[in-house]
Amino acid sequence: MSLIDTMVIGQTSSLLLAALGPGTVFCDYLCYIFMFLSIATSNMVATSLAKKDEELAQHQVSMLLFVALTCGIGMFLFTKLFGTQVLTAFTGSGNYDIISAANTYAQIRGFAWPAVLVGLVAQSASLGMKDSWGPLKALAAASVINGVGDVLLCSVCGYGIAGAAWATMVSQIVAAxxxxxxxNNKGFRAFSFTIPSSSELLQIFEIAAPVFVTMTSKVAFYALLTYSATSMGAITLAAHQVMVNVLCMCTVWGEPLSQTAQSFMPQLIYGAKRNLMKARVLLKSLVMIGAITGTTVGAVGTLVPWLFPSFFTNDLMVVQQMHKVLIPYFCALLVTPSVHCLEGTLLAGRDLRFLSQSMGACFGIGAFLLMIIRNKFGSLPGCWWMLVLFQWGRFGSALQRLLSPTGMLRNENFNQNDEYVKVKAT
Incomplete structure (x- = not known):
């Protein structure tokens, strides 16, 4: 949806295109942090269904819907009270025009926060029960609404960045x-919200806390990329906004591999029909598909901004900056689908402590080097090469863990106890 906003706004104003950078960072990246709700839902539902306990799965969904609604209301209030301050701190007080436009965008989209997080849990519950058609229909409808709304409100009615925000907000509510x-159609009581007990909150926390660290590290690194581009001027920021949104759109092609691992691996790793050999075969297949997907999506995703930059902007200076990062952009895309399937397997096996520690280490090293590149060279391509290092570091770390003789796919006693799997978060 942010890519649709970028394409439409890019045809009208380079300044508004630049403002979408901090605006989408505020909305999309904060939402991405709450992916811990999505992963906890998929993990808990898939595990309960692997144990043939549908009533437990229903109870877990109701609890997580309540948690999502509570977080959504909290984020709505946070956006209203602190949105301007956050955007000012991120963008710099000297960029008043960018701050004003970005804040307009963020404030309007903030109305959708409760629906976005509730929809995120509902989507993950469907995927956890291996139903992908329902979420596909919802997101397809939302994309159409967003696209048509952007064209009408921005291009026809002339509402600019506010029109893009309204179109995205409405589409997110419809999708939820x-x-x-x-x-409901699958037999679950979707509008049943249950307040979790303290012990149930602890159970959610044990899964969600390491995932939260993982997601926060990932989001923080992407936010640092945009922060670095912000200091290089509006033209560079506009170019970065286009490329990072195209990158995010292309990385979505790897997410089904992660979701497949999270849906099918639990029953093979610790379900009623446990079979680690089949789990290893599944992982091998996912990695091979990931390599093919990465090569294909990387090639197509690079050709579009290279050969058809007018899809996003007609400003030649912005286009020149876009073309400077095409090589690191391709190298980052190449490995991303494989990263998703490896990390999805670690999530399915609830090797969450390692995943959070590994992601934290990748973020720490990457952020340190990124700040050096930004301060000494002020180079956008240099910053994007740090993204390449970040992605390949995640790949190597996860692959080494899963190939280890003591890992979850080879060790029969890995993370096993009377309650299946229980990870203590630190």
Whole structure:
């Protein structure tokens, strides 16, 4: 949806295109932090269904829907009270025009926060029960609404960045309602919200806390990329906004590999029909598909901004900056689908402590080098090469863990106890 906003706004104003950088960082990256709710839902539902306990799965979904609604209301209030301050700190007080436009965008999209997080849990519950058609229909409808709304409100009515925000906000609310309705059609009580007990909150926390660290590290690194581009001027920031949104759109092609691992691996690793050999075969297949997907999506995703930059902007100076990062952009995309399937397997096996520690280490090293590149060279391509290092570091770390003789796919006693799997978060 942010890519649609970028394409439409890019045809009208380079300044508004630059403002979408901090605006989408605020909205999309904060939302991405709450992916711990999505992963906890998929993990808990898939595990409960692997144990043939549908009533437990229903109870877990109801609890997580309540947690999502609470977090969504909190984020709505946070956006209203502190949105301007956060954007000012991120962008710099000297960029008043960018701050004003970005804040308009963020404030309007903030109305959708409760629906976005509730829809995220509903979507993950469907995926955890291996139903992908319902979420597909909801997101397809939302994309159409967003695209048509952007064209009407921005290009025809001339509402600019505010029109893009309204179109995205409405499409997200529609998608959330359709996700909830799909759960109802599958026999779940989607509009049943249950307040979790303290012990149930602890259970959610044990899964969610390491995932939160993982997601926060990932989001923080992407935010640092945009922060670095912000200091290089509006033209460079506009070019970065286009490339990072195209990158995010292309990386989505690897997410099904992660979701497949999270949906099918639990029953093979610690389900009623446990079979580690089949789990290893599944992982091998996922990695091979990831390599093919990365090569294909990387090639296509690089050719579009290279040969058809007018899809995003007609400003030749912005286009020149875009072309400078095409090589590191391709190298980052190449490995991303494989990273998703490896990390999805670690999530399915609840090797969460290692995953959070590994991601934290990648973030720490990458952020340190990124700041050096930014301060000494002020080079956007240099910053993007740090993204390449970050992605390949995640790949190497996860692959080494899964190939280890003591890892979850080779050690029969890995993370096993009377309650299946229980990870203590630190």
């Amino acid at each position: 309602f359709m996700m909830m309705q799909n759960l």
